[in-house]
Amino acid sequence: MSENDSNVIRREVDVVVIGAGPVGENVADRTVRGGLETVIVERELVGGECSYWACMPSKALLRSGQALRAARAVPGAAEAITGELDVPAVLARRDSFTSGWDDAGQVRWLEGANIDLVRGHGRLSGEREVTVTGPNGELTVLSARHAVVVATGSTATIPGIPGAAESGVWTSREITATKRVPERLAIIGGGVVGTEMATAFASLGSNVTLIARGTLLAGLEDFAGEYVSDGLKELGVSVHTGTTTDRIERASTGEVTVSTSAGEVHADEVVIATGRGAHTRDLGLDTLGLTPGDWLSVDDSMLVDGFDWLYAVGDVNHRALLTHQGKYQARAAGDVIAARATGSALELAPWGAHVATADHAAVPQVVFTDPEVAAVGLTEAAARDAGYDVRVVDYNLGWVAGASLQRDNYRGKARLVIDANREVILGATFVGPEVAELVHTATTAIVGEVSIGRLWHAVPSYPTVSEIWLRLLEEYGRPRVGESR
Numbered sequence: 072m073s074e075n076d077s078n079v080i081r082r083e084v085d086v087v088v089i090g091a092g093p094v095g096e097n098v099a100d101r102t103v104r105g106g107l108e109t110v111i112v113e114r115e116l117v118g119g120e121c122s123y124w125a126c127m128p129s130k131a132l133l134r135s136g137q138a139l140r141a142a143r144a145v146p147g148a149a150e151a152i153t154g155e156l157d158v159p160a161v162l163a164r165r166d167s168f169t170s171g172w173d174d175a176g177q178v179r180w181l182e183g184a185n186i187d188l189v190r191g192h193g194r195l196s197g198e199r200e201v202t203v204t205g206p207n208g209e210l211t212v213l214s215a216r217h218a219v220v221v222a223t224g225s226t227a228t229i230p231g232i233p234g235a236a237e238s239g240v241w242t243s244r245e246i247t248a249t250k251r252v253p254e255r256l257a258i259i260g261g262g263v264v265g266t267e268m269a270t271a272f273a274s275l276g277s278n279v280t281l282i283a284r285g286t287l288l289a290g291l292e293d294f295a296g297e298y299v300s301d302g303l304k305e306l307g308v309s310v311h312t313g314t315t316t317d318r319i320e321r322a323s324t325g326e327v328t329v330s331t332s333a334g335e336v337h338a339d340e341v342v343i344a345t346g347r348g349a350h351t352r353d354l355g356l357d358t359l360g361l362t363p364g365d366w367l368s369v370d371d372s373m374l375v376d377g378f379d380w381l382y383a384v385g386d387v388n389h390r391a392l393l394t395h396q397g398k399y400q401a402r403a404a405g406d407v408i409a410a411r412a413t414g415s416a417l418e419l420a421p422w423g424a425h426v427a428t429a430d431h432a433a434v435p436q437v438v439f440t441d442p443e444v445a446a447v448g449l450t451e452a453a454a455r456d457a458g459y460d461v462r463v464v465d466y467n468l469g470w471v472a473g474a475s476l477q478r479d480n481y482r483g484k485a486r487l488v489i490d491a492n493r494e495v496i497l498g499a500t501f502v503g504p505e506v507a508e509l510v511h512t513a514t515t516a517i518v519g520e521v522s523i524g525r526l527w528h529a530v531p532s533y534p535t536v537s538e539i540w541l542r543l544l545e546e547y548g549r550p551r552v553g554e555s556r
């Protein structure tokens with residue numbers, strides 16, 4: 072590209088955001104609201120991974136099976152269920168949630184929010200500068216007066232299992248967008264994607280084998296993975312934990328053989344669900360002295376270490392690979408960029424308006440398996456490792472009146488991890504059918520540092536599953552007179 076090249080469009084704006092996933096969209100929304108002219112660059116679909124190949128399609132694929140099992144667990148309703156899932160209807164509903172992989176609706180949202188879209192692949196090309204290669208090779212050079220925000224997300228990693236690359240394996244993209252349900256499906260990886268997709272496709276009629284090198288859902292409380300393993304087995308999934316995958320081979324017939332330490336698995340398709348890598352390989356990081364392919368390390372206002380104009384928000388900074396947490400970071404980052412640009416007051420102390428403090432203490436996550444797992448904050452092991460004086464209280468969710476009304480044979484467990492010195496909650500985990508909505512109360516209690524004594528005054532309605540809160544408090548004990556705060 073030469074300076075005088077007439078085919079190069081040059082434009083100066085206040086803020087350039089690279090990546091129009093949920094996080095980039097939210098940063099841009101906040102900078103525009105803060106009075107800054109903002110351009111967003113997108114190489115694929117506006118809405119990002121979450122809208123088309125992750126959160127939305129995966130949850131749509133899971134929901135119908137969950138609703139059917141819920142009805143079957145309630146006598147009276149169960150008798151009314153006479154058939155199986157309507158697979159084409161489930162896939163059609165998934166298609167409606169991805170708008171048929173068409174981003175026109177999200178583009179309209181950008182227009183309504185006064186965010187300018189430049190389609191193409193963005194690369195950092197110098198200080199405060201991004202060069203975009205458009206769909207027909209045209210170049211647009213965007214100079215940012217105030218900030219460049221990298222919100223390019225993450226991509227599925229394919230480990231170096233011999234034969235994987237040549238066998239046409241699927242990742243989360245192909246499984247969430249599939250137009251057919253494979254008769255036999257092997258899934259490698261016992262994390263969130265692996266367990267959710269095993270649940271979805273077992274419900275849709277696949278014969279699923281889940282191969283995990285360790286336990287399921289490592290990183291959460293151990294009992295979460297154990298309950299989910301039992302749930303998968305009840306759905307007919309063959310669960311192999313502590314199992315390594317040595318080779319993947321596709322025969323000319325199309326059949327795939329997965330050789331593992333537990334024997335051979337034969338399948339029609341294999342999904343690799345072994346984690347994510349930073350979407351930064353072809354981003355021009357080297358022009359700034361950074362390493363392509365690395366996650367971008369940031370401070371709590373999302374400024375990349377060593378820069379005063381470069382921000383990294385969402386999956387790409389590796390703080391929490393979750394849409395809601397990335398959008399939380401985006402609100403802080405968008406507002407801090409606007410505040411720094413206009414010279415307004417900054418709030419950078421913990422829990423201030425311009426920092427994502429909750430990333431360190433209160434990241435909620437729901438795993439939409441059956442049973443569901445809803446967790447926030449520290450696990451018991453993480454709290455002990457962090458040096459807290461920990462008290463743990465557990466309770467059987469099936470003993471709560473609201474749970475037994477919800478369905479027969481309700482099975483589940485809840486745990487609070489409590490800082491015994493300050494008597495505040497550090498972490499909470501709920502495992503059971505439809506527990507997703509329970510976790511926000513725990514998030515609020517952790518963020519607000521609400522004392523156990525005060526929580527006794529937060530009365531859950533009878534007979535709801537939320538009465539688990541009262542049972543957990545009873546297990547912990549009521550503060551004596553003079554002790555409550």
Ligand SMILES: Cc1cc2nc3c(=O)[nH]c(=O)nc-3n(C[C@H](O)[C@H](O)[C@H](O)COP(=O)(O)OP(=O)(O)OC[C@H]3O[C@@H](n4cnc5c(N)ncnc54)[C@H](O)[C@@H]3O)c2cc1C
Nearest residue numbers: 090092094114119120125126193223224385386392393394
């Ligand atoms: C199967 C699956 C299910 C999931 N389910 C959930 C869930 O239920 N709940 C939840 O909270 N999280 C879920 N996640 C995680 C969630 O998808 C991510 O945390 C979220 O998408 C991150 O948003 P983001 O905007 O940072 O990145 P992305 O959504 O990945 O968006 C990044 C955007 O940047 C664009 N881009 C990248 N590089 C460039 C470039 N150089 N130039 C221009 N554009 C570029 C991409 O095309 C993309 O549109 C799931 C993930 C997977 C894989």
Ligand SMILES: NC(=O)c1ccc[n+]([C@@H]2O[C@H](COP(=O)([O-])OP(=O)(O)OC[C@H]3O[C@@H](n4cnc5c(N)ncnc54)[C@H](O)[C@@H]3O)[C@@H](O)[C@H]2O)c1
Nearest residue numbers: 230260261262263264265284344345346347392437438439
């Ligand atoms: N409901 C949700 O919120 C939701 C759903 C799906 C994904 N996500 C997010 O997306 C991210 C990615 O999910 P994921 O399941 O791909 O990653 P993950 O980190 O949750 O799980 C990866 C799994 O693969 C295993 N693994 C890693 N390398 C391996 C190898 N070489 N061979 C065999 N196994 C290997 C790990 O031990 C782990 O069990 C997660 O961080 C998660 O937060 C969230």
